[in-house]
Amino acid sequence: MSETIEFQAEARQLLQLMIHSIYSDKDVFLRELISNGSDALDKLRMESYRDKDLGVDTSDLHIELRTDAENRTFTISDNGIGMSRDDVVSLIGTIAKSGTAETLAKLREAQGSGEEVSEETRAELIGQFGIGFYSSFMVADKVEMTTRRAGTESGVHWESTGEGTYELAEVPDAPQGTSITVHLKAEDAEDSLHDYADPTVVKRIVKRYSDFITWPILLNPGAPEAVEGAEEDDSEDEETQDSSLEPINSRKALWARPRSEVSDEEYAEFYRHVSHDWQEPLETMRFTGEGTFEYQALLFLPAHAPMDLYMRDAKRGVQLYVKRVFVMEDCEALVPEYLRFVKGVVDAQDLSLNVSREILQQDRQIQLIRKRLVKRVLQTITSMRSEDAEKYTTFWSECGRAVKEGLLTDQENTQAILEASTFASTHDPEKLTTLAEYVERMPEGQESIYYVTGESRASVENSPHIEAFRAKGYEVLLLTDQVDEVWVGMVPAFGSGDDAKPFASISQGDVDLGDDAEKPEGYEDLLTWMTTTLADDVSEVRLSTRLTTSPACLVGEVGGIPPQLEQMMRSMGQEVPVQKRALELNPKHPLVENLRSAHEAKPEDTGIADTASLLYDMALLAEGGELKEPSAFVGKLAQRLAATL
Numbered sequence: 001m002s003e004t005i006e007f008q009a010e011a012r013q014l015l016q017l018m019i020h021s022i023y024s025d026k027d028v029f030l031r032e033l034i035s036n037g038s039d040a041l042d043k044l045r046m047e048s049y050r051d052k053d054l055g056v057d058t059s060d061l062h063i064e065l066r067t068d069a070e071n072r073t074f075t076i077s078d079n080g081i082g083m084s085r086d087d088v089v090s091l092i093g094t095i096a097k098s099g100t101a102e103t104l105a106k107l108r109e110a111q112g113s114g115e116e117v118s119e120e121t122r123a124e125l126i127g128q129f130g131i132g133f134y135s136s137f138m139v140a141d142k143v144e145m146t147t148r149r150a151g152t153e154s155g156v157h158w159e160s161t162g163e164g165t166y167e168l169a170e171v172p173d174a175p176q177g178t179s180i181t182v183h184l185k186a187e188d189a190e191d192s193l194h195d196y197a198d199p200t201v202v203k204r205i206v207k208r209y210s211d212f213i214t215w216p217i218l219l220n221p222g223a224p225e226a227v228e229g230a231e232e233d234d235s236e237d238e239e240t241q242d243s244s245l246e247p248i249n250s251r252k253a254l255w256a257r258p259r260s261e262v263s264d265e266e267y268a269e270f271y272r273h274v275s276h277d278w279q280e281p282l283e284t285m286r287f288t289g290e291g292t293f294e295y296q297a298l299l300f301l302p303a304h305a306p307m308d309l310y311m312r313d314a315k316r317g318v319q320l321y322v323k324r325v326f327v328m329e330d331c332e333a334l335v336p337e338y339l340r341f342v343k344g345v346v347d348a349q350d351l352s353l354n355v356s357r358e359i360l361q362q363d364r365q366i367q368l369i370r371k372r373l374v375k376r377v378l379q380t381i382t383s384m385r386s387e388d389a390e391k392y393t394t395f396w397s398e399c400g401r402a403v404k405e406g407l408l409t410d411q412e413n414t415q416a417i418l419e420a421s422t423f424a425s426t427h428d429p430e431k432l433t434t435l436a437e438y439v440e441r442m443p444e445g446q447e448s449i450y451y452v453t454g455e456s457r458a459s460v461e462n463s464p465h466i467e468a469f470r471a472k473g474y475e476v477l478l479l480t481d482q483v484d485e486v487w488v489g490m491v492p493a494f495g496s497g498d499d500a501k502p503f504a505s506i507s508q509g510d511v512d513l514g515d516d517a518e519k520p521e522g523y524e525d526l527l528t529w530m531t532t533t534l535a536d537d538v539s540e541v542r543l544s545t546r547l548t549t550s551p552a553c554l555v556g557e558v559g560g561i562p563p564q565l566e567q568m569m570r571s572m573g574q575e576v577p578v579q580k581r582a583l584e585l586n587p588k589h590p591l592v593e594n595l596r597s598a599h600e601a602k603p604e605d606t607g608i609a610d611t612a613s614l615l616y617d618m619a620l621l622a623e624g625g626e627l628k629e630p631s632a633f634v635g636k637l638a639q640r641l642a643a644t645l
C-alpha cells in the first residue's frame, strides 16, 4: 500500500530551486550522494561497535554505482545504516536545518526584487547549508529510494518527481541499507548536464570529487572505448570487460598522504565533504603529533561564516578518526566553542574506537590535541593577516566576532586571541588596526589603550567622550560588536610584563589627559547643588577634562557595567542593579558657564533646575541613550526656549 505525503514548505521550495537548477556544476549531485552513503557506512560501523546485538554483517561495507544506459538511470547503493519510515519522513521530507528559512527568504527577496539573481549569489546562499540528497533533482525527472534501517525487519520505498509530494510504500524484503535510483533528464552539455548513465563519466566524477572516501566505491565497468562520452575520460582507462563491479577510488586518507602529493583541489573536495560547504576553504592546516601520542590533523578555515555560526544551537567540532576509522562527527571535545567555524579531521592513533563523547571531554590526550589545535588556528589567523591581507579581511568580517568570544572563555589564550584580532579605530575610517599597530602609534605620555563601546561606528565616533582624546591626538578603538562590551570588562591589558598596556574606557572613570589647564574655580556651589537636584539619576556632578565642544557627558565607574551592556542584560531577563553614573560638565561651554552665574544669582529658580535636568538629558541623548520620559524633556525644553524669545 502506498501513500502520498506532502513535502514540508521549506523542502518544497528547496526542491524547486534544485529542479530549476541553481548550480551550474551538476556533477556535484554524485558527490553529495556518495557523501551520504559514506556517512551511512560510518554510522553503521559505529553502531555495530556499540550495539553487539545489532546482528549485521559489517565485513563488506561499500558503495555501489550502477549505470543503465538503456533505461537512462543511475543507481547508488550502500549497505550502511539505512533509514526507518519515520527517518525518511523527517530527514528527507523535511528540512530542519537552522537557517534554512532565512536563506530561502533571502533568495525570494532577491528574486522578488526583479533583479536577475546571479548564479554566484544563489550558489553562495545555498552553499551555506548544503542540500545533499535534494541535489539529485538537478539531474533527475524522478528519484526513487529503497531503504531499510539496520536491525529492523522491513524497508520503505520512496519516490518523487520533486513537485509537491512523494510516495511512500512498505517493502518487506528490502536489503539493509539504502539504494537510490535517479531517472536522468536528457543530457544537455550546454547546461553541463552530463550523461550519468555512462560509466566513464561517472568514474571521472568520482575520481575528481570522492577519491578520498575511505569506503570502496564500486562501479560497473565502462563501455568499450571510442563510444559516446569516451572523450570525457581522464585517459586513465584501465577498464576490463569483466562484468563484475570494480573499485574506482584510491581510498587514501588525505591526511595520511605526503603533503606534496595532495593537490589543492583534493583538499577542497575533502573540505566540502566534511563541511557540507559548497565553496573552497579559505585556509588549509595540517599538523601532526609524534612520539608516545600520535595524531594527524587536517583542518580548514571557511571563506564565509557557516549559516548557524551566530545561532544558539550552532554545530561545532571536527570529525574524529582513530587509525583511519571514522569515530564521530562534530567532536566538541576537540574544539572550543569560539572556534566552531573550524572544520576538518583529527585522526588519533591511541584511542578506543568505542569512546563516548563524555569520556572524550575528560581524556588527557584529547585535551592536549585541543590545546595544540587552538594555538595552531590562532597562529594561522594571525599569519594570514601578514601573508594575505585580503584573505584575512574576508575571514575576519565573517568569523571575527566568534573569535573574540574566546576572550571571555579562554584565559590561557587571551593574548594570542588579541594578536589575531583587528579593531576599528579613530586612526583610519576604513581599515581595521591590530593592537600592536595601535601601541606603535601611541604618542609619548599615553599609557593606556583607549576604547569606546557602542552600537555603531557612527554613534560612538560622535560620542562626546571622544572629543578631548581627538583634540589630544589619542587614538580610540571603536568597539561595536556585542561581544566587545563584555570582553573589555574582563581583559585587563594587551601584552605582558612591563610592556603590558591596559585597556581604558573613555567613558568610564576619571580620565587624566594630563592637561595643564587647571580646573576653574568657583563651580563648587553649582556642582553640589546639581548633585542634589539630579540625585535620582546621577551619582555625582563634576567638572570634566574630556570635553571640548559638548556641554556635558555621562561617565561610568571603572569596571562598572556600560549602559549598552546593562540594556542587553535586562533584555535577556537578567536583574541588573541600577547604575548611576557621574555627570561631567564642560566648564568652557557657555551653557555651563551661564548656568553657574544664573544659579549664583537665583538659587531657588525652578527654571534653572529645569536647565540642569536638560543638561543631563542632553548628555544621555548625545551618547545614543534613551530618555526615561521624552515628554517631560520636551515640556521643559519648550518652556526654556520660550523664555529666551
Ligand SMILES: Nc1ncnc2c1ncn2[C@@H]1O[C@H](COP(=O)(O)OP(=O)(O)OP(=O)(O)O)[C@@H](O)[C@H]1O
Pocket (backbone or CB within 6 Å): 032, 036, 037, 040, 078, 080, 081, 082, 083, 091, 092, 129, 130, 131, 132, 133, 134, 177, 178, 276
Ligand atoms: N544513504 C543514506 N543512508 C542513510 N541515511 C541517509 C542517506 N542519505 C541521507 N540520509 C539521511 O538523510 C539526512 C538528510 O540528508 P541530506 O543529504 O539531505 O542532508 P545531510 O547530508 O544531512 O546534510 P547536507 O545537506 O549538509 O549534505 C542525512 O543526514 C541522513 O540522516
